[in-house]
Amino acid sequence: MLDDILLADPRALTALDTSGVLRGAATAGAQVRSAAQGAADARISDLAGSRPRALVLLRRPGTSGAAAGLLTAALGPTCPVPVVVADTVPGWVGPLDVVIAHTADADDADLADGVAFAVRRGAEVVLSAPADGPVASAGAGRVRLVEQRIPVPPGLDLPRALAVGLVVAGALELFTTPLHPALDPLADQLDAEAERNQPGHEPFMNPAKSLALRLAEHTPLLWGTDPLGTAVAAHAAAALATHAGVVAHADNVGRAATASGLVRSLDRAATGADVFHDPFDDPDGTTEAPPVRLVLLATGEDDPAQVTLRLAGRQWPSADVVHPVDEVARGVAHAGVLRAGLLASRFDVAAVYLGLATRTIEPGYRGARREES
Structure with missing residues (x-):
């Protein structure tokens, strides 16, 4: 379970991060x-x-x-x-x-x-x-x-x-x-992102903490609206698996929209949960999968909502849209590369925060390592 109080306590985060994973991500x-x-x-x-x-x-x-x-x-x-x-x-x-x-x-x-x-x-x-x-x-x-x-x-x-x-x-x-x-x-943008994501900032001022809270206890659907956004989504899914033990689906939004089961799960989630459902009432002895949460990753100049409509034939108003045009303005040279690097860094830090807040990252953590033969 997510310890959301931990994310608001920089001293506790620092004490728990004995291996310096947050420092490494910064x-x-x-x-x-x-x-x-x-x-x-x-x-x-x-x-x-x-x-x-x-x-x-x-x-x-x-x-x-x-x-x-x-x-x-x-x-x-x-x-x-x-x-x-x-x-x-x-x-x-x-x-x-x-x-x-x-x-x-x-x-x-x-x-x-x-x-x-x-x-x-x-x-x-x-x-x-x-x-x-x-x-x-x-x-x-x-x-x-x-x-x-x-x-x-x-x-x-x-x-x-x-x-x-x-x-x-x-x-x-x-x-x-x-x-x-x-x-x-690129280095300047990543330094600015690290400043925004430092442990001392509250979640509403810290985009990585905010992202971690949004993804917690959900199955993330990370869908790119452009090639760079899709490449970032693939890295983000790997980061969540590595640091937080979270399984995520990453793809281009056009291809992902053909996965009918995921689309149905999104539509069910958009209708809202049953307020009378008791999460502890499990007569069949089974456990429901975490609800899905759609995150659209965009690095291009176009409006992600319009791109999604063009590629998928529909939109998801409930989706989280991560399109850092406030950080990297439209028209900047190589804006897509700058936004992609920024988003990849944000997901790295969010995955580390999520791993710390769920105790997936334990003292002495060293990340993924190859199995010895």
Whole structure:
């Protein structure tokens, strides 16, 4: 059960967060700045002027898959080169390709093998990883290594992974509008979001706490109204599972609207609960699933309600709409990327708050970790 009083007590939150998970979630802006500086030290800018045959994004356990989804959505259909997302290095990779790999696991043997293979094939490899361990050693002296400089609990390193991908794509001139090479606008937005979400702020002033309260004791339906919003939804579902043990459904609103069972659950929820229903009256010995709560995630310029009507053929007036146009105004360069980064950070912090308030995060918590063989 959610301890909502805990969310209003910053001292209690700090005392419970013995592993510093909230502090780790608040480092998003610092991670972006550190990654951008690390990319500069790795001379990523030397890639300028080259046009790869393909950009290969490796998806490994952790946040690399979310980063790949966000970068692919940010580049969009206008990207001048194919973007390939793969779990392992494709066998066809060669000297004309650029491979980006991110991991927080320095001992990922499969990734180490993939890095070594890509190097042997002559591909340009950008590796975001800890400086020590088999993964870094596999490409020692032959890859552009962006070292992990700000350690965070597992599952909270998406800003670093995304930043490295954005710097590489920017150096390759894959965006129609150039990115700031140091990613300062993104880092500034993430710093501002961390300030809003600090434990000392009451829920009505803290968007992450407010989101956590809205999602508590519900089954979240996280539906994106645009490609970047959908990519954020996928990451948000993973964050809720990792930090709060919450199962969520994430998809594009157009596809999700074809899931008739979920739509019926939404319609039932919109009619309101039976005021005479006794939640402790369970004659069949069964437990009802938590009620659904729809959250629409939007990063584009258009009104999410109108986009939902166009894609799904209907609207859900009861839905929570998360569209941070107050934080990132319409017309700002790369507004979609800035909003996506902001929303991903907000859901990370909300998931941590929810995990703390439900005691899912216990003292000594270290997030998700790979099973040892």
